[in-house]
Amino acid sequence: MSLLFKLLAQRIALGFLLLFLVSILIFAGTIILPGDVAQSILGQSATPEALANIRRDLGLNDPPVQRYFNWLGGLLQGDLGTALTSGKDIAESIGKRLGNTLFLAFWAAIISVPLAILLGLIAVRYRERWPDKLISAVTLASISVPEFLIAYVAIFVISVRLRWAPSVTTINDSMSLGEKLHTISIPIAVLTLVVLAHMMRMTRAAILNVMQSAYIETAELKGLRMFTIIWKHALPNSVAPVINVVMLNMAYLVVGVVVIEVVFTYPGMGQYLVDHVSKRDIPVVQACGLIFAAVYIGLNMVADIVSIIANPRLRHPK
Amino acid sequence: MSDNLLKVRDLKIGATVYPPGEKPHDIEIVHGVSFEVEKGNVLGLIGESGAGKSTIGLASMAYGRGGVKITGGEVWVNGRDILKSTHADVRALRGGEVTYVSQSAAASFNPAKKIMDQVIEAAVFQGKFSKHDAESRAVELFRKLGLPDPENIGNRYPHQVSGGQLQRCMTALALCPEPDLVVFDEPTTALDVTTQIDVLMAIKEAIRDTGVAALYITHDLAVVAQVSDDILVLKMGDMVEYGTVDQIINSPKEDYTKALVSVRSIEHEEKTPTPEPILKVQNITARYKGTNFDVLKNINVELHPGQTLAVVGESGSGKSTLARVITGLLPQSNGGVRFAGRDLSRDLGGRDKEDLRELQMIYQMADVAMNPRQTVGTIIGRPLELYFGLRGGEKRKRIIELLDEIEMGEGFIDRYPAELSGGQKQRVCIARALAAKPKMIICDEVTSALDPLVADGILKLLLDLQKIEDVAYLFITHDLATVKAIADSIAVMYQGEVVRYGGKTDVLSPPFDDYTDLLLSSVPEMKLGWLEEVIANRKMESAGN
Secondary structure: OHHHHHHHHHHHHHHHHHHHHHHHHHHHHHHOOOOOHHHHHHOOOOOHHHHHHHHHHHOOOOOHHHHHHHHHHHHHOOOOOEOOOOOOEHHHHHHHHHHHHHHHHHHHHHHHHHHHHHHHHHHHHOOOOHHHHHHHHHHHHHHHOOHHHHHHHHHHHHHHHOOOOOOOOOOOOOOOHHHHHHHOHHHHHHHHHHHHHHHHHHHHHHHHHHHOOHHHHHHHOOOOOHHHHHHHHHHHHOHHHHHHHHHHHHHHHHHOOHHHHHHOOOOOHHHHHHHHHHOOOHHHHHHHHHHHHHHHHHHHHHHHHHHHHHOHHHHOOO | OOOOOEEEEEEEEEEEEOOOOOOOEEEEEEEEEEEEEOOOOEEEEEOOOOOOHHHHHHHOOOOOOOOEEEEEEEEEEOOEEHHHOOHHHHHHHEOOOEEEEOOOHHHHOOOOOOHHHHHHHHHHHOOOOOHHHHHHHHHHHHHHOOOOOOOOHHHOOHHHOOHHHHHHHHHHHHHOOOOOEEEEEOOOOOOOHHHHHHHHHHHHHHHHHHOOEEEEEEOOHHHHHHHOOEEEEEEOOEEEEEEEHHHHHHOOOOHHHHHHHOOOOOOOOOOOOOOOOOEEEEEEEEOOOOOOOOOEEEEEEEEOOOOEEEEEOOOOOOHHHHHHHHHOOOOOOEEEEEEOOEEOOOOHHHOOHHHHHHEEEEOOOOOOOOOOOOOHHHHHHHHHHHHHOOOHHHHHHHHHHHHHHOOOOHHHOOOOHHHOOHHHHHHHHHHHHHHOOOOEEEEEOOOOOOOHHHHHHHHHHHHHHHHHHOOEEEEEEOOHHHHHHHOOEEEEEEOOEEEEEEEHHHHOOOOOOHHHHHHHHHOOOOOOOHHHHHHHHHHHHHHHO
16 A cells, blocks of 8 residues: 555645646746736826836835745735735635636536546447447537637527527526526537547547457457446556546636636636736736646646556555 | 267358558468367367467357458357357357466456456356355365465455466366366466466366366467377468377377477587686676665676577576676676676676677567568668678678578568568577677577477577577576577576576486476476376375475
């Protein structure tokens, strides 16, 4: 057990180190951005004195290293700072929107991950036959079309013509779970289409790779059914590559949905980020960037951990 | 039909081939083979690689690997032609009536599942036993097959038991559903000789006790002689000879069978040591990075110019590690290597071009030791350019000379490795080593992957070349027959130490130390009843102690 524990501890420590390095990158990146925050808050007509005052108040005159550590110190205490444009506490504003983004991502994942794996298994079972080719063609077509186009087509067909679900997906706390899900059903469907192909193809490739193994032949010579062989003998040995792609796509569901959120005016992180980038609200951009990075690193860490645990040699050492 | 369990009539098997630069097309790989197996009998299928042994064995389960298809003939199992059976009937046959034991149990067990689950899977799935009954039957088989801790070994994962134990688990897997026929496909080929004898005995006893019939596939006639009632000799998909084990071993009719029986007929007179050895390995101790035990412990051996030192031992004995130390791939932690009158640097980076040239290597897997995208001429020409600066016509002339030396000739100069047979590939590797005009060549299991007759040809070639080029060989092998054939001196290695070392005659003459005795007595001999004799002797000895 000790080797497994050591590997897991290593992976988690690496995750935190990576997050720390990313925080430096984000901070440095926002500093070298062109433009002046004070100028953009006060506008073109601001007097030099007013600009100097606001710079002093915001601490913009301090050396960058000091500002970085002030920011980091705040982060560690859960203080993401205040938005320059609205003066609101960022943590509070983000909290709600992050919840909404995760809500959308969660339901999209709940549907797309099992569906992708099931389609992958079916594609393997009927490889090189029509079900395989159909699944490949449809999923490939769906990622080849830009997601905003799929989104608008979906809105036109489902919302405008069929009137099954709303096109504007504003949700609030007073709605029941059922109402919420109904409201966001189109974005869920669009997101599922977008991430499906990648996961399905990886599942198919990983299992087909395992299907070459001698132990699959052993299973065939036991007279087992093909689907039993795929499910019981091949899938458990394909966990590592599949989980990596699944986690990458889940990360995409959280950090890559900006376009979808804007199309459906969904009150999530993506819209919030886009709004504040255009307003040059640096603390908000930094906070959003860091949260996205944390989600990305966190999910990839989960993938690594699952891959390690999936290895029987590590789980059951000699 | 008669009460034959398995009856194969005029079986023809085809395969789709994809030759480079040609359209894929179908060829026939088994050309009308017929045989019968009665209840409780064992038929040995023997032949070299490409003979179609495994293909025929799998055909008795109506199974074809990859693009292999059964194109004609009949396969009757328990009175019905399985080639005409429905898909569901074939599935009921596999894992129920007929089961399979593969060459590599390590690859044939699913690494993610417990041994017990895999052993009982077919028996339960086919409805032969309940899960509980199948498990108690498996434990019984584990005990019968001499596995340690039979009650609990099933709870382990495949990587948690040794190769020999796993091969026995695979036998238990095949016997668990109480099949009528078991196909054993080279079940002991991948094992060390001392392990092979135990597994062989376990299989033989299991066959006897359960009354199951078997097809026993192997390239080793000495092994098949121990377990079979009848033998079918195959060559390139054709039947060569079919008879009782006694007739095939003691009075073979066909020339090909005679060649198989008399393989390893090379005689090599031991040479006396010279005053000045070419290689002196002095007190070598070595370990791999990140480990805390020595894989080599205080090794001392010498090799004389133009002679052969055979380093023999089982897997894990450290013989290949010794080669890595001598070539500088693994710097030793203690001791030194003296070569051609000078001390060799511990690691590869510290050796000059002359050191590299004079010490060449030939590997076990000729396929992977050559760049598949280079022609034979390029492969052999490379050391000529590197060490002697040969170019153009001069280089070509020398390549042709080398091709003649390995008995292949100019016609092969523009061929690619994929177009060569296993033996030809190994010959090209020998030519490449010789091109550097070395004083010594390390041969690491160079004949292990080859068929006996081909291996014999390679050994003869190596001996001839030794006379012409006066090159010394450090010959690493696990095969004692090879050692007897070519060595001048022998070092027996066991767990990182040289347990016996000296001239060939001395090492192979009694009195033996315990390990060498075990090793020598484990090599299968081509005579009936050898296995029983050895087992009886060992039982007597352990009773005497």
